[in-house]
Amino acid sequence: MPELPEIETVKRIIGPQIRGLAIESISVRRPEVIAHPAADEFCRRLRGQTFDATTRRGKFLVIRLESGDKVIIHLRMTGCLLVTPADYPEEKHTHIVFRMDNGKALRFSDTRRFGRLWLLQKEEADTYSGMERLGKEPLSPDFTAEYLASKLGKRKKAVKECLMEQGAIAGIGNIYSDEILFAAGIYPARPANSLTGEEWERLAEVIPERLSFFIRKNEISPEEYLETKGRDYRNTPFLQVYGHEGEPCPTCKTSLCRMVIGGRSSTYCPSCQQGDKEFNESRKTKEQTV
The missing domain is CATH 3.20.190.10 (MutM-like, N-terminal)
Structure with a gap:
């Protein structure tokens, strides 16, 4: 989509x-x-x-x-x-x-x-x-960490799913949620309520930066758009993780992994997005104390 x-x-x-x-x-x-x-x-x-x-x-x-x-x-x-x-x-x-x-x-x-x-x-x-x-436009001046934390900070759902909730943030889907979380270094399956204030700040910066980057990369003339029948203007060559399962991470060269979150595919780097290890260790600790 x-x-x-x-x-x-x-x-x-x-x-x-x-x-x-x-x-x-x-x-x-x-x-x-x-x-x-x-x-x-x-x-x-x-x-x-x-x-x-x-x-x-x-x-x-x-x-x-x-x-x-x-x-x-x-x-x-x-x-x-x-x-x-x-x-x-x-x-x-x-x-x-x-x-x-x-x-x-x-x-x-x-x-x-x-x-x-x-x-x-x-x-x-x-x-x-x-x-x-719809929720707030991610390119608006008042799109802040405070807004994100107030809308999503108490949610137990995976942060990947939360970024795609149109009632919270308008316009992000499966592709750019992967790209945003990779750029922010956040594991996509982390519960949103486990993110720190620093991580919300990072997301508030990365979300508009990544979307603006891909808007620029999408630039095409009306003639080219018509010639390709409106199909060939998308960002495939510039995507760093989405659709690249098994390929080397563009940052650290670790093989990118894929998982399914809320019925949607998610690709991430297990090294750069180390929340997986921290989250799993925290979960094990909680289970052992129950």
Whole structure:
């Protein structure tokens, strides 16, 4: 699933291309990808409106219209947005096409059809998308160690799982939680309530630094993005641990290990992330005293 850096990339590519353009017509091939309102009403309300600014909230894209209405989009696993010339070959799983007054089209495709779109009117409360339940943006100035400790510091769950809780931190998923914990030197299975104040401070620094790093590495031109059909802009060459089980750690050359935490794969370095040894010894001590 695309995470915060990928959605930020899509925002920066798509937003400038559609800003100020009016929607002349809309074709909906798969009505079920429109979660609110019904597809007919969605098209009726949007036809003739003009795109304004495009923003991001966690893993959600928000396309604002000059009227004050907004389209919220979640790409989920395989969703993709492309701005194309009218005669550009259409992707097989294209579900919605917005035709604009400059002759180009904004197309939404999704192989697995998990992605969703919501249209909210200017004063309409968002009780549909779940975006209002998101936690703090990790790139915001008030993303602090105090915030992290207050939201997660009493949790018994593994810190890896806690970093992926969208109600606490918006936008981090399986890939970047691995990268963040490696950079912070924290064992992914550590209970969040075992982290020290110093470790929360370290996470508060590492989280925005790593996400910003991957946003920079994701930079791609609109032409390249279209040429690769929005698929080849991700950070695979720059990932240090995710997906590298059995390979040498980029820091100490120890073989990277993999475990499953909360049903999700996690790759880590047993040497650089030595919390595993400390945590296990602490757990054994507690068990012996019971």
